[in-house]
Amino acid sequence: MTFNPLQERGIPLDRQLRNWRELNVTPIDPDHGDPYTRCRIIALNGIEVESIMFSHQFARHCPDPAVKQQLAEVRYIEAQQQKVVNWLLPGLASVLETTIAYEQVAVDLTAWVARMEPDPYLKRAYEFGVLEDFDHLYRYANLYEMIEHRKAEKIVDNLTEVTPGRPTYLHHRHPVDNVREPYDKNVVDPLSRLHALTIMAAEQQTMNFYMNVGPTYMEPIARQLYQEIGLIEEEHVTHYESLVDPGETWWEQLLTHEYNECYLYHSFMETESDPKVKAVWELHLNMELEHLRLAAEMFKRHDGREPEQVLAPVLPAPVTFEPNKAYLRDLLTNTIDFTTIGTGYVRDMHERFEGWQAAIHGGEKPPSEVVIDENRGKSGREYRLETEGPHPVSSLRADRDD
Ligand SMILES: [Fe+2]
Numbered sequence: 001m002t003f004n005p006l007q008e009r010g011i012p013l014d015r016q017l018r019n020w021r022e023l024n025v026t027p028i029d030p031d032h033g034d035p036y037t038r039c040r041i042i043a044l045n046g047i048e049v050e051s052i053m054f055s056h057q058f059a060r061h062c063p064d065p066a067v068k069q070q071l072a073e074v075r076y077i078e079a080q081q082q083k084v085v086n087w088l089l090p091g092l093a094s095v096l097e098t099t100i101a102y103e104q105v106a107v108d109l110t111a112w113v114a115r116m117e118p119d120p121y122l123k124r125a126y127e128f129g130v131l132e133d134f135d136h137l138y139r140y141a142n143l144y145e146m147i148e149h150r151k152a153e154k155i156v157d158n159l160t161e162v163t164p165g166r167p168t169y170l171h172h173r174h175p176v177d178n179v180r181e182p183y184d185k186n187v188v189d190p191l192s193r194l195h196a197l198t199i200m201a202a203e204q205q206t207m208n209f210y211m212n213v214g215p216t217y218m219e220p221i222a223r224q225l226y227q228e229i230g231l232i233e234e235e236h237v238t239h240y241e242s243l244v245d246p247g248e249t250w251w252e253q254l255l256t257h258e259y260n261e262c263y264l265y266h267s268f269m270e271t272e273s274d275p276k277v278k279a280v281w282e283l284h285l286n287m288e289l290e291h292l293r294l295a296a297e298m299f300k301r302h303d304g305r306e307p308e309q310v311l312a313p314v315l316p317a318p319v320t321f322e323p324n325k326a327y328l329r330d331l332l333t334n335t336i337d338f339t340t341i342g343t344g345y346v347r348d349m350h351e352r353f354e355g356w357q358a359a360i361h362g363g364e365k366p367p368s369e370v371v372i373d374e375n376r377g378k379s380g381r382e383y384r385l386e387t388e389g390p391h392p393v394s395s396l397r398a399d400r401d402d
């Protein structure tokens with residue numbers, strides 16, 4: 001059955017407002033649920049936050065009061081959706097538990113997108129980035145064991161392995177080398193636009209989260225690790241946002257944002273295991289269909305083109321949270337030693353990279369290394385969750401001598 005969001009009818013905008021009782025959703029159970037339900041919640045929160053911030057930016061560049069009003073009306077509903085989605089997360093979970101879930105999202109969502117991406121240059125950008133968030137998961141899991149005395153398998157539940165990726169200290173690159181080449185809006189596959197927007201939104205929310213929660217810790221190593229990884233998420237936002245063609249008009253971007261919201265709510269509705277959460281995805285999909293219709297009207301009026309000229313003819317296959325263990329192990333084996341140079345990738349160190357590394361590390365071990373040393377000292381060994389055998393890269397095995 002094909003689902004074309006441009007042909008479907010949604011809920012009229014004047015019936016989308018929810019009262020306090022309707023906004024007061026019951027959160028998921030943090031200990032007995034599908035970890036991928038929490039991942040879907042986090043991913044859609046990132047999408048809603050992006051839709052709100054994009055709409056604000058649009059409004060700030062828009063001289064037409066009627067357009068500003070319509071943006072404000074839809075944006076208020078997006079803000080309600082964001083409240084409902086993010087409030088599905090339980091207050092019982094600690095900040096570090098949510099952090100580990102954020103990195104699980106980054107790993108399994110980016111790996112899925114990399115696997116499905118039709119354009120080789122874009123695919124490589126996702127494959128490059130995913131090995132870094134994979135390593136963040138391992139660093140935070142060690143912090144978690146050390147300061148909360150709990151194990152990350154309680155959160156990721158054997159769906160995602162926890163073991164070194166490209167080591168975090170090597171993620172600090174000269175900012176110039178984080179800017180990629182954009183796709184060409186005239187020839188790009190519509191699926192590639194959706195992928196770029198989704199991953200950019202996910203990384204942006206991770207960056208925002210770490211910049212806010214990092215200083216709420218008392219433990220110096222926790223404060224330092226959030227600073228270090230927070231700076232890498234800044235690099236990741238730069239990396240992914242630069243994939244988007246900056247020549248797309250505001251109307252075109254708005255249309256793509258609303259279409260992507262339809263795509264993701266539809267995807268997650270199709271794959272959700274928790275019936276209460278599934279009902280939220282379904283409701284929000286029906287709201288997004290109307291947002292899309294309104295965006296399409298504006299696009300036709302102000303951009304002068306038909307939505308079909310930039311959107312996919314049918315909704316692509318649903319975005320699915322599922323284990324990507326073999327795929328990630330393959331990337332570890334073949335691409336762990338990559339870094340960037342300009343808009344490309346190299347295996348070798350280069351002068352600009354070495355200069356940045358020397359300056360930021362200042363001759364000391366970075367927090368991402370100290371956290372592993374400290375946890376080895378406290379727990380007798382570092383934390384890993386290797387469900388598929390020893391690490392594929394021999395120098396990164398747990399029993400190595402160093
Ligand atoms: Fe939305």
Ligand SMILES: [Fe+2]
Binds near residue numbers: 133206
């Ligand atoms: Fe990360």
Ligand SMILES: [Fe+2]
Binds near residue numbers: 203206232
């Ligand atoms: Fe990231």
Ligand SMILES: [Fe+2]
Binds near residue numbers: 258288291292
């Ligand atoms: Fe929307």
